[in-house]
Structures are given as structure tokens and as C-alpha cells.
Amino acid sequence: MIGSTLLERRSRPERIADQAWRHLTSAVNSAGDSVRDTARSARRNGLTFADDAGDLVGTAAEEARRRAVRAFDALAGRRPALPWALLVGAALAGAAIGWAAGSAARAVAARGDREAEDIEFVDVDRPNSPASLDT
Incomplete structure (x- = not known):
């Protein structure tokens, strides 16, 4: 009861500042939650993108390796197998x-x-x- 009477006796600028503080903390908390959710989804999307890029790089590496072996065989004078x-x-x-x-x-x-x-x-x-x- 004593606390409630103290809040009522504050001046108007103090009440406005208190209300603004509550809105600010609420906005920061919700922004933090949305940033956290965005970071999670970005991490998931980033992992998927990284996996796809890794597959693409792996495929390109295999192709490059196969071509290098063929080029080396050609330079060594070996004919490719039928x-x-x-x-x-x-x-x-x-x-x-x-x-x-x-x-x-x-x-x-x-x-x-x-x-x-x-x-x-x-x-x-x-x-x-x-x-x-x-x-």
C-alpha cells in the first residue's frame, strides 16, 4: 500500500518518464527476441547454404581432379581407355x-x-x- 501511494504522488514528468522507461525496456526485450530468432534462422539458412556450396565445390573439385589426371596422362603420352x-x-x-x-x-x-x-x-x-x- 505504501508503494502505491508513493507512485501516485510522483509528478507528471516522473510518471511519463517511468512509462517511457517501461515501453523502452519492452521494446528492447521484444527486439532482442526477434534478433535472436533472426539469428537462429540466419544460422540455419547459412548452414544450408554452406552445405549446398560445399557440395558444389566438392563436385567442381572432383571434375577438376578428373581433368587434371586426363591432362597428365595426355602429356605422358598415355591414351585414354575406351x-x-x-x-x-x-x-x-x-x-x-x-x-x-x-x-x-x-x-x-x-x-x-x-x-x-x-x-x-x-x-x-x-x-x-x-x-x-x-x-
């Missing part, structure tokens, strides 16, 4: 395409033979034709 996996894959793909084309050709030929049996040829006599085909 890409057997690529050659075998291309041969298998060619065989599959050839098999599919052959099957399609046989199917068309079989269908064409059946349609050829249904065709009737008719001998037409043309009376006004310049060349006589009946002779």
Missing part, C-alpha cells in the same frame, strides 16, 4: 532398336500379304486410247 560401358550400352540399344524395327517390318509384311489377296484386278477396255493394248 569407354566400354558406353560402347556396350550403345550396342544393346542398337540391337533392341533393330529387333523392334524387324518385328514391325514383319508385321507390316504379313498384313500386306493378307491385303494383297483381297485385291481384284479388272481388265478395262478403253475405246479412245491412242495405243492399242489389246493387239
Whole structure:
């Protein structure tokens, strides 16, 4: 009770200063919370960005290493090895395409033979034709 009467007896500028102090501390506390949250999210985003950059750098490093080895082999006079996996894959793909084309050709030929049996040829006599085909 004594404390409440003391607060009421303060002058108007003291009450305004006290209210301003409370608003300031509240704003600083909320700003600190938002800065803390922003720092946490920035740290998370930074870690993700760093991981992505690390993956990209790792990939680029592997490519650079592979190219350096190839360049060293070329300077040493060694020929690159044949890409057997690529050659075998291309041969298998060619065989599959050839098999599919052959099957399609046989199917068309079989269908064409059946349609050829249904065709009737008719001998037409043309009376006004310049060349006589009946002779």
C-alpha cells in the first residue's frame, strides 16, 4: 500500500518518464527476441547454404581432379581407355532398336500379304486410247 501511494504522488514528468522507461525496456526485450530468432534462422539458412556450396565445390573439385589426371596422362603420352560401358550400352540399344524395327517390318509384311489377296484386278477396255493394248 505504501508503494502505491508513493507512485501516485510522483509528478507528471516522473510518471511519463517511468512509462517511457517501461515501453523502452519492452521494446528492447521484444527486439532482442526477434534478433535472436533472426539469428537462429540466419544460422540455419547459412548452414544450408554452406552445405549446398560445399557440395558444389566438392563436385567442381572432383571434375577438376578428373581433368587434371586426363591432362597428365595426355602429356605422358598415355591414351585414354575406351569407354566400354558406353560402347556396350550403345550396342544393346542398337540391337533392341533393330529387333523392334524387324518385328514391325514383319508385321507390316504379313498384313500386306493378307491385303494383297483381297485385291481384284479388272481388265478395262478403253475405246479412245491412242495405243492399242489389246493387239
